[in-house]
Every structure is written in structure tokens, then in C-alpha cells.
Amino acid sequence: MNPLIVGEDIWKVYRVGDVEVQALRGVSVTIEQGEFVAIMGSSGSGKSTLMNILGCLDQPTKGQYRLNGVEVGQLRPDQLAEIRNQQIGFVFQSFNLIPRTSALENAQLPLFYRGLSLKEQRTLASAALQRVGLKGREHHSPTQLSGGQQQRVAIARALVTSPSLLLADEPTGNLDTESSQDIMGILEGLNRDGMTVILVTHEVDIAAYASREIVVKDGQILSDRATKGRSQVVGA
């Protein structure tokens, strides 16, 4: 089977006025289906930039990125949107829920753009909310939910389409330890069910949930190693 992610010599260069910022400088990475990867590195090292490219939100300035065997670099915006909708789930540090819109409707959003019937959207979104432990909170708006709960809505939205790849950029960055543990528990469960999870974090104990750790520094991969992974420890 093909690897899920193959990145070869990925560069990302931003231009701010006359200054050129090289956010990524030749990153090559291969991630197999079903992996749980933590990306670490200091602030400004290019982690988010990499995640955005892996998530087809952005395209590399130079280099190749193949997702499920498809070369992403040449695709048009609408084709990228299609890939994000079909294959990728996003979780952001700042939750990024649509304000004044219920948890259920937020979780429905990807299905809405997939063109499912309203009934199917509701059924799947309810199931996703139940999965993240938010049964009974379907009609709460983001302001009526705690940070941890909001992040769980975001995860429900990410998993509602059963994507093959789930990307989480500092998902616990705005949460306390207990909520962080909850969120990581959910991600761990999704990974156990076969979803590929890539996670950016600054915290060592969060990274410990993953089975592979990539460290980025100045837009390059500093180290890439398998860790024992917490799930194996728990499972043992």
C-alpha cells in the first residue's frame, strides 16, 4: 500500500515587503496510514506551515507533496477544497467554531458542503458529537460551552466525515491539563480505530501519546524517531 503522506523537499517561502521568510527549507517526510505523529519544535520553526501544507490548506512554494498518491502541488483551489472535505479533518488551537451556531450545526458543516441531505447531516453529526462525549449539548452555541467542550465540537466536526487524516495544530494549547487529557484520549481512540493523526504540540506529555516524534527547527526536520507510544504502554 502507498504511504498516506509523501513530502519531498518541501519549501515554503513567504514574502513580506522586501524580506523573504523561509518558513520551510526542504522538508521530506513520509507518513504511513494509521500512524500517530507528534510534531514538535520551538515557536516559529515552521510547524503550522507544515501542517497547513499537509492539510491542503496551503501549497508548497517548491517541492512535491503527494497525499494518497495524488500530487497536491498543482491542484486548483476547488480541488484542494474537495480533498479537505473528503480526506482531512482539522483541529485548531483556537477551536475555530462558527460563532452563534449550535454544536450540531458546527459538526454538520463538512457534510453540508458534501451535499448530504439534512437528515443524513444531522444523524452523522449527532453520532460524532456523541463520540466526543457531547450528547445532550447539540444545541449549545460555542459561547455556552467550555473550552474543552468547544474543542470536542471541533474534533466532532473533524471526524464526522471519517477522514483518513486528522491534523491537530496545538489542540490542547488553550486548555487546562484535565481537558487536554480528555482531548488526547479522544484522538488516541480515533487513531486506534485506524485514523492517521498528526499533532503539533509544545508539551512533552502530550507528544507522549504519539508513536512517532518529528522535531522541526528553522524550517527543517531536526529529528524523526519512533517513540514507544503511550497506547502501547496503556495496552501492555
Added chain:
Amino acid sequence: MLAFVWLTVITALRVLGRNRLRAGLTMLGIIIGVGAVIAMVSIGEGAKQAVQKQIATMGTNVIMIWPSYMTIGGVRGAQGGAVTLTVADALELKKRIPILSETGWLIRSTMQIVNGNRNWNGPVHGVSPSYVTIRDWSFSSGGSFTQTDMESAARVALLGQTVVENIFEPGEEPVGAIIRIKNVPFRVIGVLSPKGQSVQGSDQDDVVFIPFTTAERKVFGTLFLGSVGGVFVSTERTEDLVDAAEQIRQVMRARHRLQGEQPDDFTIRTQVEIGKVQEGTSETLTVMLMIIASVSLLVGGIGIMNILLVSVTERTREIGIRMAVGAKRFHILIQFLIEALTLSVVGGCIGILFGVLAARLTTVIAGWPTIISSDTVAVAFVFSVVVGLFFGLYPANKAARLNPIDALRYE
């Protein structure tokens, strides 16, 4: 797709409902524009129909021939200089032009009309019986005079409604009464049904008809026997009017021995021409309405565009989120277009309501006739849709072209 549009409409309504004041102010331009147009078109249509009714009071397929004073070398001759139109002309027309169905003539004067101790100064028309037919006069009581009355120069009279009101007591029966016109006694044999105002604005019911021969021999004291103030003819079919008018001109010119360059010494007007003049007036009105409509819709549209641009900026992050989970450009475009459409259509509908209300009020308060046609309402509706689409397109397109990363990062 249907679910998508439906949910997008609901979202749009929710967003607008959240900023009710803002949405209301935005719609104001459209509301005023559409309302004003509906109201004014209704008033215009009402006026047009009133005019058409007035034109219909002239009769059916009527051609009028008036004497006009001779102009020699551009200088107008003295008034009443020559007798240019006669009964003989009218009879000749009837003989020579088969498409004419009726020929009538009249002579006019203003005289004192007396009944008992009441008197009234009004127009008295000496007419041929056919004139009454051509003008489609009907009777509220009694009837018209006959060819025999005409030949015997009988002293019989037909009274218009205004004259009746002025020289008879309410409830008094005019038919059979004896009135005096310039001291000559006349028996009233008919009362004319009211016709109201003429196209020129005069009261058509302020009139007394007496036989032409009676007028010229016993009342008016005409200088030249057979001279008439106007000839009225009619045709069976409206299409024949133009052709008939031309034939009349030829016959008249020949009879009056006018050669080549000499101008006509008479004026021919058909009912259709008079209608056209009125239509021209209402066309000017229509053009002005169009200008008002365009300006107000333009202003309303710009308002919508402005508020949508604000909305796009405010919701940049939301757009980013939607794109991140798979919204294509077209989805975002449709979302904002629907928002613009909701504004313009809701505004348009409110405007239609206000317009209809204003038209009704005009009728109730000012008494002007108004006509609210479904066409006007439909056109106003379509226009609000078009305005929404047109002015929504730019902001919607701007939203759809956002880069998902930049949109997500937007603070």
C-alpha cells in the same frame, strides 16, 4: 443542492436577523425605490386610463374636420374671414367616400338658456341628428331628435346633465318642459347621459343640442346659410381611420380648389391621433419614472454592496473555517449572493407593500384614480432580485476568492 440552498437561506436570514437595524437601514434604499416606483406607476396608470376613458367619450372611430383660417404668405387672415366648411362639404364627403359610415356637423354658440326664473349661460350646439350618433351620446331620459325635426327646423332640445342641474329643481322632470334659448321657446325631448370631462378638460355635459337647421334659421342668425363649425365623421373599422382622413383631405382640397402649394383651409384630426398625443405625455412620465427608479435602485444596490463588504470582512474567519472544512468558492459565492438577495428581495417586498399602500392612500385622500397592475408588481420584484444579484456579486466574489489560510488567520 436543494438542502444546501435551503440551509444557506436560513443562515442568511439568521445573520440578517441578528443585525436587524443594520439590515433594515440597508434595505431602506430598495424599500423607498420600489415603493416610489409602485406608487407612481399606479398613479400614472390610473391617469392614463382616465385619459383613455375621456378619449372614448369622443365616440368610436371618429374623425373631426375643423375650418382653419387661411394663411396667405405666412400671414394669418382675419378671423371669420371666409366660410371654409359647409354642410355641402359634409354631404359631399359622405357621397364620395364609401368607408365613412356616418357624417354629422355642428355649429356652436354660447347663449342664455332660461327655464322659468332660472337661467344659465352655456354652449348651444346646432347639430345634425347623426352627430349625436357619432359622438355615442346616450340618454338618461327621453331620446334624440329625428331627421324630420331637422327638416322642419323643430324647436326641440336635448340637455346635458350640467345644464339640467342648473336650470331645473332637483327631482323636476326636464323632458316635456319648455325652455327658452335666446328667448325662443324649445321643448326638451331628451336628457343626455353624463360624459364628464373632455380630453381638453372642458365639461362635456355643459351643452344643449338643437337641430342644426333650427339653430341657423331661428336662433343663431348665421350670416352664411350652410356654414358649419365642424364636421364629424366615423368609420366602421379603426384601421380605416388613416385612409379615410387622407381621402377626406383630397376631396376637401378639390372642393375648395386648393392647388399644389396652397395649405389646407381645414384641419383633420382622428381620434387615434388625439390618443397618441396623450400617450406621448404618459411616455414622458414613464421615462421620468424609469430615471427615479434606476437612481433609487442604484442607491439601494450600493447600500447592499456596502453592507455586504462589511459582512465579508467581519466574517473573514468564518469564511476561512468554511473553506477549511471543504467549502468551494462557489459555495461561499452562493452564500453571500443569497444574503444579498435576501436583503434586496425582502426590501423589495416591503417596498411593494408600501407602494401599494401609498397608491391606495392617494386614491382615498386625493381622489386620484390609481391602478396597481400585477405586471408592475412583478417587474418591481424582478428588479429587486436583479439588484441583489448585481450588487451582491462583487462582495460575494471577494469572499469566494479569499485564501483559506489568510482567512483563518484574520483577526
